[in-house]
Amino acid sequence: MRIDPVKGTRDFYPDKMRFRNWFFETCRRVSLLFGYEEYDGPFLELLELYARKSGEELVNEQTYTLTSRGDDPETLAIRPEMTPTLARMVAARQQEIRKPIRWFSIPNCWRYEAPQRGRRREFNQYNVDILGVESLDADAEILAVTVRILRELGLEQGEFVIRISNRYYLETLFQEIGASESVFPDLLRQIDRIEKLKPEEFCANLLELGLATLQVDALLKRLNDRSYAGFEPLEQLFEKLEQYGIADYTRFDPHIARGLLYYTGTVFEIWDQSKNLRRAVAGGGRYDDLVTDLGGTRLPGVGIAFSDVVIEQMLEQRKKAPVLPREIDIYVAQYQPTLRGQAIAIAQSLREAGFRTEMNVLDVGLDKQLKAAAAGGAQYAIILAPDEMARGEVNVKNLRTREQLAVPMEGLATFLSQNNDSSLNKEV
């Protein structure tokens, strides 16, 4: 009887794995290009790490927990996100690490959610963060890394947009309408859900928080006002985005508030701009107090995270997902199994010379072997046959041109290094 995979997970068969590797290698390459260093933390953390600042929904509803084994059981959590681990690690070595800290990571994370299009319970997530910079240079740099990655993945201007807001800006609106400071977190939470709610639901929720109709109307008016004039952090940020040459990928949008508790200033979300399906692809922001909350001294931070799932769908929708076939260089075939020993020696010498070499180890005919060679993407098949072997030669078949040539076994690697499709063709 078969056993199913756990709901909400993915099996990465080699074709899917090639996509995942391409995706995260692109993230890795761009991160290094901007001077970022890779880190990783454990897959399990004490639940307390998230309980402090990630917010109720994430901790109580979405986090997978278990009790540790042993004499002194503790409540462990499967990491639902990476930022608390980052802040914990930084806090533990805060003095010795050179600032600013530019780090990235590609963790596997879990959240208990209804599996749906673009959302799984298990996901691999790219995280990039900069800590130790008070100025908006940090926020702009993180967004520049993000734009560069999305461009290298094949997405262009107009296909996605980065919607930017600032929690302090939103709080000035709350102050303007005379809302009590005690409801600020609730107001942020409502704004974070504004586009998932019907307008009357949103208003009803605000009234329930104790706001008067007049206040609700005033807030709505301000939330639809797309000018941040006079709010310096946003003015500075957009100026820096101009300097980075990425302002056209971004826009101010006071509907963005983000759900996590720990965000402080700038918050942003990347949105898919396809006509059928506008949706958030990624999000991030500033968390200037998180390192302090996790036992360090003040160290401002800003970061963003995105997973492969939803961006893969964006690329597929636009027919931009790359075709990534398997790629070996050489396939070593044999007319008969008695030549296996010599095939092993030849395959090993080709690997020693750096060729990605697969060899046949089944008792099947040459036809099947050559089909396997083609399926592997090999350029050449080396065919061992008794007569040629007796003369110290092997057949080299170019699988693209179908040309075949007998080549002395000694110097085979050199021959293959010096020849490409066309020259082998010519010699024949």
Add this chain to the structure above:
Amino acid sequence: MRIDPVKGTRDFYPDKMRFRNWFFETCRRVSLLFGYEEYDGPFLELLELYARKSGEELVNEQTYTLTSRGDDPETLAIRPEMTPTLARMVAARQQEIRKPIRWFSIPNCWRYEAPQRGRRREFNQYNVDILGVESLDADAEILAVTVRILRELGLEQGEFVIRISNRYYLETLFQEIGASESVFPDLLRQIDRIEKLKPEEFCANLLELGLATLQVDALLKRLNDRSYAGFEPLEQLFEKLEQYGIADYTRFDPHIARGLLYYTGTVFEIWDQSKNLRRAVAGGGRYDDLVTDLGGTRLPGVGIAFSDVVIEQMLEQRKKAPVLPREIDIYVAQYQPTLRGQAIAIAQSLREAGFRTEMNVLDVGLDKQLKAAAAGGAQYAIILAPDEMARGEVNVKNLRTREQLAVPMEGLATFLSQNNDSSLNKEV
């Protein structure tokens, strides 16, 4: 208050992460060289997947379990090993996947064990497997991949040895002494522990299993006999290891039995051969029935797995662990923060040209910035200063030779591409 990491885990700060990446990139490169494809599965599996064939100790004592959330709770396990996931995935698509299946993976796994030297509760483990090959070509190829990886990691012949046995061989010994077939699994388990037990403990355990003293003595004699003459699977395997040129890295050893239930024929362990600390570094073997047990049709398999923890220690002990410093190409420094906007534009153009470029975003003096540049491993610092900027120039400082040169901003990337240490030196 600080929050500790979970016991038995590691935080991979960037220096540790560089080692981990180097280690597993070496595994990945060699796997591709042998024509293997990468795959991955979920971090959580149904506990049942392991309960069937991994063996009691692993499942009951070492596996982390949790109950899934939602209406239909199931018992989930954090993967303690990768082979059952591999067999499950293969069984699910057995018809459509071309055979032989050559796959590798680098999963994160967990086992509840006392943390000790070379052993953590959380570990990253390289797995390489071949399925669909009845002959010992598969076993030999897996060992050839292993030897190549260990050599590329810097270990040499004599520093490690692959001890090879065969469960069917051991069973012929059990038959020879007239042991009942019902105790064969227990006998294998005792042999797996033979080197951890005192001789009298081992004998007592066998007597407890119902063997007579005569039988115990006879078995001990055979277990100390290092000849496999007449046992064809071992004869064939060692012949193939000769053909692969790796026989000198291996030896027959009937003390090797392996602990997991699912192994069938060949079993092997890699042992550290340092004088102070002989210990198993990795293990694997054949599992010809596992795919069947997990719902597929018969598909023989063989594989090996090893983690970075213990091999890192082997390299450190031998002073062979590579020094892997941080490596950026260029650092963009500024005399004063007002030049930040122009610095951004220059940094972006250098990244566009492919240089790994870090830029200063703090309000600190040039000295501190140049120290950061050196710490990042940069070859060049680009220094923006008001006078030079007014002339459309920046200073290029070669951080290795300490030479400095004013270079026009336009064409800076071209200049840096064409110059290396020595030529910049000469021009100055």
